[in-house]
Amino acid sequence: MTTILGLSGSLRSRSFNTALLTAAAEMMPAEIQLEITTIQGIPLYNEDVESMEGEPKSVTVLKRQISDADGLLISTPExxxxxxxxAKNAIDWLSRPLSDIPRIFGARPIAIxxxxxSNFGTIQAQRAWLPVLKALGAQVWTGGRLLVSExxxxxxTSGNLVNTQVEEELRVFIEGFANHVANN
Ligand SMILES: Cc1cc2nc3c(=O)[nH]c(=O)nc-3n(C[C@H](O)[C@H](O)[C@H](O)COP(=O)(O)O)c2cc1C
Structure with a gap:
């Protein structure tokens, strides 16, 4: 079984980005599973805390979830x-210590x-992720694009995806990434 970890960049209980991941999980191709996780509980990065107390448990857990997965799908708000x-704070924690970067970011495909x-569906946030992921040596999947506007x-109000056009766009995006991960 191929596993993709879905990471929502929002803490909001009724987050549209978490809802997008939930919709994606329901349309995964056979033999590929999307597990959804959260950045809830990750403290603000502080190098003093890292030196004195080490890595917080929430970061260790998230690192393990990522390293257990074959691919990482970030759903980002803007x-x-x-x-x-x-969301950036969580990635900053995940990038420490530097020796962990290849294992967390370099070892599996990542999609955004x-x-x-707004009408521009996170285009600027997605663009902003690119230099961050490049700095971390991530294998960013560029075979598709999904910008959900409005x-x-x-x-x-229950978080169900009710727009058939977006549903189709999500299906195409997810199938493209999932097949890439499965064949990686
Ligand atoms: C501080 C702040 C800044 C925001 N800036 C933008 C923005 O630049 N572009 C945009 O499309 N929406 C912006 N929004 C609205 C978000 O699209 C909206 O809050 C969305 O629901 C966030 O994603 P989530 O539902 O997954 O939490 C902003 C919201 C907040 C709270």
């Missing part, structure tokens, strides 16, 4: 035309998608 601080309330109209 804050002020860039990466939300909480995102949902936002997310508040695409999901219902």
């Amino acid at each position: 804050y002020n035309h860039s990466i939300p601080g909480v 998608m995102g949902a936002a309330m 997310a508040h109209t695409v999901f219902d």
Whole structure:
């Protein structure tokens, strides 16, 4: 069984990005599973804390989830035309110590998608992720693109994906990435 880990870049309980991952999990091709995780509980990165107390348990758990997976799918919100601080903070923790970077970021394909309330569907956040992932030596999958705009109209109040066009775009994106991961 091939496993992809879905990481939501939002802490919001009714996050559209988490809902997008949930919709993706329901349409995975056979023999490929999408497990969804969270950045909840990851403290603000502080090098003093790292030196004195070591890696927080929440970071160790997330590292293990990533290293157990064959691929990583980040669903990113967009804050002020860039990466939300909480999501970047989680990646910063994951990049410590430097010796862990190849194991966490270099060893598996990573895809980015995102949902936002604007008309531009996280295009600027997704662009902002690229130099970060490049710095970490990540294998960024560029075979597809998914920008979910006006997310508040695409999901219902229970977080169900109710827009058939977005559903189809998600299916194409997910199948492309999943097949890439399975054949990697
Ligand atoms: C501080 C802040 C900044 C935001 N900036 C943007 C933005 O630049 N572009 C955008 O499309 N939406 C922006 N939004 C709205 C988000 O698209 C919206 O909050 C969305 O629901 C976040 O994703 P989530 O539902 O997964 O938490 C912003 C929201 C907040 C709280």
